[in-house]
Amino acid sequence: MSEHSHDPLRPHSHDPNPDPPSPSPDFLFVDPQGGEQTVTVAMLQALPLTKIPDCYIVSTGHGTSGPFEFAGVTLLDLIDSLIPNGQPWQEAEVISADGFGNRVSATELHDPDPAGPILLSYLLDEQELTREQGLVRMIVPSEKDDALRQVKWVGRINVLS
Numbered sequence: 001m002s003e004h005s006h007d008p009l010r011p012h013s014h015d016p017n018p019d020p021p022s023p024s025p026d027f028l029f030v031d032p033q034g035g036e037q038t039v040t041v042a043m044l045q046a047l048p049l050t051k052i053p054d055c056y057i058v059s060t061g062h063g064t065s066g067p068f069e070f071a072g073v074t075l076l077d078l079i080d081s082l083i084p085n086g087q088p089w090q091e092a093e094v095i096s097a098d099g100f101g102n103r104v105s106a107t108e109l110h111d112p113d114p115a116g117p118i119l120l121s122y123l124l125d126e127q128e129l130t131r132e133q134g135l136v137r138m139i140v141p142s143e144k145d146d147a148l149r150q151v152k153w154v155g156r157i158n159v160l161s
């Protein structure tokens with residue numbers, strides 16, 4: 001890919017979208033062999049809860065908000081629960097239906113940043129996130145100076161080998 005072509009999974013400065021692309025927080029999970037399943041918030045709630053305090057959403061355009069405590073399931077716990085044992089994988093594409101998305105490597109999930117593990121969040125300060133706030137939202141605690149990985153309205157996760 002040339003340096004000038006736009007890769008939606010490596011977004012640059014960007015006007016954040018304020019509007020959910022659809023009403024439902026359910027999303028599609030695609031495993032490395034192409035198997036698809038729908039993931040609901042209830043399925044996330046049944047997995048171990050991880051809380052990450054002192055999160056900020058840092059927008060170059062409209063300032064910083066926070067600190068927040070985001071909580072939910074780690075992306076690694078979700079992938080481990082949905083991928084058949086032993087199926088190898090290298091990265092996950094986490095994509096919203098509005099086209100915004102980000103790539104996460106298996107390495108950064110298995111060896112999390114000291115700031116905390118990457119989360120699929122459905123709680124903000126112990127209240128259920130609203131769809132408008134981003135339900136289900138990916139939180140990347142290591143990203144401190146931008147919000148380009150803090151994907152709102154996760155619509156699809158492609159796990160790739």
Ligand SMILES: Nc1nc2c(c(=O)[nH]1)N[C@H]1C(S)=C(S)[C@@H](COP(=O)(O)O)O[C@H]1N2
Pocket residue numbers: 014015016017018057058059060065096098100133147148149150151152153
């Ligand atoms: N799906 C989606 N997620 C997104 C964006 C977007 O446009 N679409 N914008 C990003 C950017 S650039 C910013 S600054 C933050 C804004 O988050 P906020 O609406 O919670 O302030 O969301 C990030 N996540």
Ligand SMILES: [Mo]
Pocket residue numbers: 014015016058059060061146147148
């Ligand atoms: Mo932003």
